[in-house]
Amino acid sequence: MSIRLSSPEQYDALIDKYDTWMFDCDGVLWHGDRLIDGAIDMLHILRSRKKTILFVTNNASKSRKSYKGKFDQLGVVASVDEIFGSAYASAVYISSVMKLPKDKKVYVIGMSGIEEELREEGVSFIGGTDPADCTVEPFSLANFTLDPTVGAVLCGLDVHVNYTKISKAFQYLTRNPGCQFLVTNEDSTYPSADGLLPGAGAISAPLRFALDRDPISIGKPATTMLDCIKAKVNFDPKRTIMVGDRLNTDILFGQGGGLSTLLVLTGITSEKDITGPNASSIVPDYVTQSIGDLRAAGSP
Amino acid sequence: MSIRLSSPEQYDALIDKYDTWMFDCDGVLWHGDRLIDGAIDMLHILRSRKKTILFVTNNASKSRKSYKGKFDQLGVVASVDEIFGSAYASAVYISSVMKLPKDKKVYVIGMSGIEEELREEGVSFIGGTDPADCTVEPFSLANFTLDPTVGAVLCGLDVHVNYTKISKAFQYLTRNPGCQFLVTNEDSTYPSADGLLPGAGAISAPLRFALDRDPISIGKPATTMLDCIKAKVNFDPKRTIMVGDRLNTDILFGQGGGLSTLLVLTGITSEKDITGPNASSIVPDYVTQSIGDLRAAGSP
Numbered sequence: 001m002s003i004r005l006s007s008p009e010q011y012d013a014l015i016d017k018y019d020t021w022m023f024d025c026d027g028v029l030w031h032g033d034r035l036i037d038g039a040i041d042m043l044h045i046l047r048s049r050k051k052t053i054l055f056v057t058n059n060a061s062k063s064r065k066s067y068k069g070k071f072d073q074l075g076v077v078a079s080v081d082e083i084f085g086s087a088y089a090s091a092v093y094i095s096s097v098m099k100l101p102k103d104k105k106v107y108v109i110g111m112s113g114i115e116e117e118l119r120e121e122g123v124s125f126i127g128g129t130d131p132a133d134c135t136v137e138p139f140s141l142a143n144f145t146l147d148p149t150v151g152a153v154l155c156g157l158d159v160h161v162n163y164t165k166i167s168k169a170f171q172y173l174t175r176n177p178g179c180q181f182l183v184t185n186e187d188s189t190y191p192s193a194d195g196l197l198p199g200a201g202a203i204s205a206p207l208r209f210a211l212d213r214d215p216i217s218i219g220k221p222a223t224t225m226l227d228c229i230k231a232k233v234n235f236d237p238k239r240t241i242m243v244g245d246r247l248n249t250d251i252l253f254g255q256g257g258g259l260s261t262l263l264v265l266t267g268i269t270s271e272k273d274i275t276g277p278n279a280s281s282i283v284p285d286y287v288t289q290s291i292g293d294l295r296a297a298g299s300p
Numbered sequence: 301m302s303i304r305l306s307s308p309e310q311y312d313a314l315i316d317k318y319d320t321w322m323f324d325c326d327g328v329l330w331h332g333d334r335l336i337d338g339a340i341d342m343l344h345i346l347r348s349r350k351k352t353i354l355f356v357t358n359n360a361s362k363s364r365k366s367y368k369g370k371f372d373q374l375g376v377v378a379s380v381d382e383i384f385g386s387a388y389a390s391a392v393y394i395s396s397v398m399k400l401p402k403d404k405k406v407y408v409i410g411m412s413g414i415e416e417e418l419r420e421e422g423v424s425f426i427g428g429t430d431p432a433d434c435t436v437e438p439f440s441l442a443n444f445t446l447d448p449t450v451g452a453v454l455c456g457l458d459v460h461v462n463y464t465k466i467s468k469a470f471q472y473l474t475r476n477p478g479c480q481f482l483v484t485n486e487d488s489t490y491p492s493a494d495g496l497l498p499g500a501g502a503i504s505a506p507l508r509f510a511l512d513r514d515p516i517s518i519g520k521p522a523t524t525m526l527d528c529i530k531a532k533v534n535f536d537p538k539r540t541i542m543v544g545d546r547l548n549t550d551i552l553f554g555q556g557g558g559l560s561t562l563l564v565l566t567g568i569t570s571e572k573d574i575t576g577p578n579a580s581s582i583v584p585d586y587v588t589q590s591i592g593d594l595r596a597a598g599s600p
Contacts, residue, residue, distance in 0.1 A: 160463065198467060
């Protein structure tokens with residue numbers, strides 16, 4: 001059973017107990033462009049108590065550098081090195097784990113964030129924001145030339161997704177031998193400023209369905225993301241806590257990596273998902289209403 | 301085990317045995333715009349032997365009337381009453397089985413064929429070929445007005461599919477209480493003239509994934525399509541044969557309706573799918589290479 005945090009002493013003890021704090025962003029620190037009340041003060045308290053802070057997001061629409069702009073815009077202090085996104089982790093996976101040969105490239109269904117991270121890791125790609133693929137015109141195989149050097153398809157959230165992109169990816173995955181199928185993350189939805197919209201998992205779903213094949217997933221809850229963090233940051237899992245709003249991504253991710261977990265109820269998960277007859281089987285270590293509650297602990 | 305047809309006597313006996321012949325079209329009578337060799341002669345033999353001929357297609361991109369144009373263009377004799385498409389069956393299902401109230405409407409992800417059939421059945425709809433939805437611009441909930449009268453989302457093959465269409469359908473299915481989720485058919489791919497492309501099942505996959513909900517499927521192999529045929533044509537299932545190229549749609553459809561089944565190998569299914577260690581568990585009554593083989597039987 002989860003511990004429900006409520007007293008200042010509990011929040012204070014929690015902060016004492018963990019040296020490294022990993023935060024999901026959307027639904028935890030902000031909703032779209034609206035900051036969650038108390039998020040900035042809470043981070044200020046953690047920093048004043050010398051905690052290591054990491055931001056671990058499945059958002060693949062932005063590179064870490066662009067995502068840093070979002071922190072700046074909302075007045076949240078963060079450095080690029082503290083930010084781990086699924087676009088970055090995907091690029092690292094392709095270059096360092098999959099070791100895609102230099103003469104091969106990636107076909108991207110996704111936005112500029114993925115392109116920036118691939119470029120940074122020296123991975124060649126086509127598709128993505130290429131205007132030729134941003135079309136609602138019917139796709140014709142007669143006018144399509146298969147690029148035999150495409151060795152992977154990487155699929156992330158893409159608000160410009162269309163039949164041409166899906167059809168091209170389908171061709172690479174069925175006709176280029178050994179072509180890998182990767183997704184930045186499997187979130188079924190994502191919280192926009194005005195409500196839920198279909199997420200990266202939904203964007204990749206036509207390919208899963210047409211191919212009857214599951215992709216390799218990089219973002220939370222997959223451990224690939226944690227491997228990527230481990231390669232850059234020293235932390236003791238026993239003294240690390242993952243804070244998130246989604247049971248099947250954030251909390252599962254923390255549990256899979258041997259971290260402690262704190263669920264906040266300002267995002268996707270509501271009280272009915274964790275209490276009563278239809279409660280999820282994924283049980284976080286701690287629950288609090290909002291990340292702003294940690295302010296009760298106070299600075300040292 | 302399937303009977304492999306090869307001798308003129310076998311083809312002659314087969315034609316004798318069945319009064320009603322239901323044909324899938326793509327992959328059986330033609331590939332895209334190329335007629336299968338012998339298809340016209342074969343149909344001529346069946347007609348000269350007084351058989352009832354029906355064309356049962358999952359293709360929802362065309363209405364029956366438009367689909368008749370395809371028959372004409374390829375020189376295949378057919379009347380509109382002989383053609384049953386999944387767009388038509390979907391419209392009949394919505395008006396006659398689901399009985400969508402007259403003040404409600406359907407949000408369509410699909411092409412003009414679905415719109416024509418809905419119009420013919422007196423069902424109101426939005427979306428579909430509306431230019432406002434044919435866009436690769438990002439979708440914003442701030443600029444979206446939910447139409448509370450949308451009581452169903454109908455999804456079919458749509459080569460103009462994009463994030464706006466998927467997001468609007470997602471809004472109706474999550475925010476309009478009781479909104480039904482229908483698909484014309486679940487084909488994962490469809491055979492274009494130049495090769496396989498993602499099919500209607502793939503188009504509906506983002507919604508399935510985002511909603512974690514399976515739609516009601518109308519086309520083959522669902523029995524809804526057969527119910528629709530039964531309402532219009534008299535036939536004895538025992539003396540009816542379904543001819544198709546797909547095990548998991550055509551052959552399953554025939555078997556589900558108590559019909560006999562004939563598989564042709566000119567489409568999706570190849571020899572390795574029906575023979576050897578990886579053979580499908582769906583076993584047709586008869587197998588022949590091509591529908592043109594039936595010419596061996598000759599006219600009466």
